[in-house]
Amino acid sequence: MGETLLPKRIALPVFASDALSSVAYAPDEILLTLSLAGLAAYSFSWKIAIAVAVVMLVVVASYRQNVHAYPSGGGDYEVATTNLGSNAGLTVGSALLVDYVLTVAVSISSGVQNAKSVPLLHFLDGHEALAASIAVVVLMALNLRGVRESGGLFAVPTYCFMFGIIAMVLYGLFRILVLNEPLLAESAQYGIEPDPQYAAFTGFAMVALLARTFSSGCAALTGVEAISNGVPAFRKPKSKNAATTLALLGGVAVTMVIGVVVLAHLTQLKLIDAGRSYYTLNGERVDVVEKTGIAQLADIVFSGFRPGFYFVIAATFIILFLAANTAFNGFPVLGSILARDGYLPRQLHTRGDRLAYSNGILVLAVMAIVLIVAFKADVTSLIQLYVVGVFVSFTVSQLGMLRHWTRLLKNETNTASRRRMRQSRVINAIGLTMTGTVLVIVLLSKFLQGAYIAIIAMAAIFILMKAIRRHYDSVAEETAWDENTDRMLPSRVRAIVLVSKLHRPTLRALAFAKAARPSSLEALTVDVDEEETKRLVEHWEAAGLSVPLKVVASPYREVTNPILDYVKNVRTESPRDVVTVYIPEYVVGHWWEQILHNQSALRLKGRLLFTPGVMVTSVPYLLASSGKAKERLERESVSGNARRIRRG
Known part of the structure; x- marks a missing residue:
């Protein structure tokens, strides 16, 4: 086991690839949602990005307190169970299990969508669900090889993606702001016909659309909690290394998200929600084979250097495939903890001969493929189910941490320790306020768009886990030995x-x-x-x-x-x-x-x-x-x- 522990340079791509890869679809979802109100709404894109970035930094700061207080790997589940009771813990556990499955489905589906932007891969059009399902199977096989082996495989693509996006943003801003080059995205020539529901972008319609846009952009926060679940996989000192990795994740992800949205704003990049908003040219609707935001930006920024374009696109769709690795690391560990506590089948608690939780990996892959096939690998449809689970766990976890620090302060007499605890409590209180507010916004803005499906799934898993625990408790009670147990031998055989x-x-x-x-x-x-x-x-x-x-x-x-x-x-x-x-x-x-x-x-x-x-x-x-x-x-x-x- 000691040989499988991860240094920070490997832990960052293993546990943070989901949050980092959301740069490929979170800005797109912001622009897609704003397109429902037409061109006028696009001026809010960078403001929404800043709001998302603020929430991310607050959540990262809050989770740094979590990994120090609970380094055992239980993450939000352990925090909620210890401080708020088993029902709160199961609420968090069911939310995270659903969100991990959605992480795989969304990341893989988005990867396929980006891959279609490459001319050689246009054949994927119409076969997205099949391609995404095959990718899940391949990723499952890699994870069954073990944490250490898969970590080494995922490190290079993740760092390539980080380098490619940051280089694209810096070079694009340099060409626009320093060289004064008029860089315009491929979609800049088009107008947008808005959805009639939001055509009058004022009053309640504006507030509702901005709230929905913000909640879609908050997809960038998914994956942050995976580090708190994976603390045991870090090298010693585990908590310190996990907290440092969280800080690195927050800084890099915020830089990338804001950079992409600002560059999209400067290049007048547009994306539409097909079927609800439409591209127009000279006042007439036009059919356009739409590319993703990253593909359009890389195309124009590296217009004189095609290898740069192909590097960014290749790194993007690879990291989106590998981003699901965050879930393949988090889901099995959480499943093992829940199984240990008797809430899931005990087969999920044991490791395979490669020291990976093989059964949990298999279950996650099957459930993700079911979602991909059911929604035909459509990112916009899947994203509506997303985020709800992770913000439920964020909010309950921060409430649990407030209880944690309050309980410790009652018995702590050391002045320096009390000061650190008060600081941590303030950070978690701010985190609770922020994540609770976002959760309300997400529920109100996404419920009818598909979030209700995720909520039903969480409730079903919650009820199932309670039933499994009752069964195990009943069996234990029924088979327990005591002094009155009948030990009489049979008369005959x-x-x-x-x-x-x-x-x-x-x-x-x-x-x-x-x-x-x-x-x-x-x-x-x-x-x-x-x-x-x-x-x-x-x-x-x-x-x-x-x-x-x-x-x-x-x-x-x-x-x-x-x-x-x-x-x-x-x-x-x-x-x-x-x-x-x-x-x-x-x-x-x-x-x-x-x-x-x-x-x-x-x-x-x-x-x-x-x-x-x-x-x-x-x-x-x-x-x-x-x-x-x-x-x-x-x-x-x-x-x-x-x-x-x-x-x-």
Whole structure:
């Protein structure tokens, strides 16, 4: 585990790629939403960007307090549970689980949209959902390789994206402000026909649209909480390194978002919400193959240097694919913590042989693909579901941190410590006010646009987790040992070997039953075919076996119920006896062979297991094809041991 811990230079791209990559779609969503009111609304773009940047800096400052106070990796879930109770913790947990799935769906879908801007990749048009689903599968496979390996793979593209965007912004501003070059984006020539609902950009309509624009721009904040969930993955000192990485994330992300929006404003870049606003030329609507904001900016800024354009586009769609890695690191860890506390299936708590939470990675990939296919990889549709979950967790977490510092201040007497705690409480109070306000804005502006789907999903997951916990608690209570637990031995063990024909599997089952030395032993067959039963009895008597063979009649040629009735009658005769039923089974090497064999045995076992006082023992008989399966298992075992030896 020590070898998988991440230094800051790797932790930044691993945990912050989501927040950094939002530069590729958060400015676009600001411009898309403002287009509903026409050109007049575009003057608000940079003001919205500044508001988003202020919120991001406040949230980053708040979460720096979180990682110092709770370095165990529980993040918002641990903060809420410890300070506000289990229901608050589950609210945060369900919100984050939904938001992680949306992170993957939005990032991958946005990556496909950017990839379409490259002429060689125009064939993706119309096949976005398929391409995005394939990308999720590839990303899942990379993460199953382990945190350390995937971190190294993701570092280079993330830094390339940061360099490409910052270089594009600086060079574009240099050409416009210093060289006085009239840089105009490809879409600058068009006018915009607004949505009639917002055409009169005044009063309530203006406030509503600006609120909706701001909430869409706040997509840039998603991923900030992932660092607080991933503190255990940092090298020591963990909290300090995580806090430093958060500060780096905030500074870089704010610079990039404001830079892109300002450059878009100066180049008169336009984007439309297709179907609600329209491009116009000379007063007439025109159909335009629209490029993303980053593609348009890179095209004009690097107009004399095409490698620069291709570098930015390549880095953008790669980082958008890899941005989902934030969720692939956060979702499995959070799922493991929730599973440890009994709110999710326990299979999510364990690591695979690559030290990754393999089951959590698989679940996340499947859920993201379902969303991508359902929404056809449309970023604008998916973005309406986004942000709600993360701001729920932000707000509840900041409230929990206020409780945390208030509780500690009651018992702290050291003056310097009390001063630091008060400062932290003030920061978290500002964070609570800011994130709570944004949450209200998001809910009001996005609810009918699709946010209600995310809220329903959170509620469903919350209820599911409560039900799982009740089940685990019920099982624990039911199976708990105490001094009154009945430890009386059964009076006798009566063994019954099921027989369909006299062959090697039957003889092996008989031998195994004899070796167990039961109080009584008998063989049992069901008469579904008179001729076959007669031959079996004759063969049994001729073989001279010392075990009596009982024949149970079955007028309707049914096997399971006659055996169940016989076993129940044996139990009724002596309730303190234990009945052990031995079932011969074939062990096969191919899945299709399993369909051809053992079906009656499986049905019978399923029924017998619900019968009190009855034990079921499968006696395997290896067919020739099972040897191939055994060889495969041995090869996998040798391969796994080799990996562990190399790691050791």
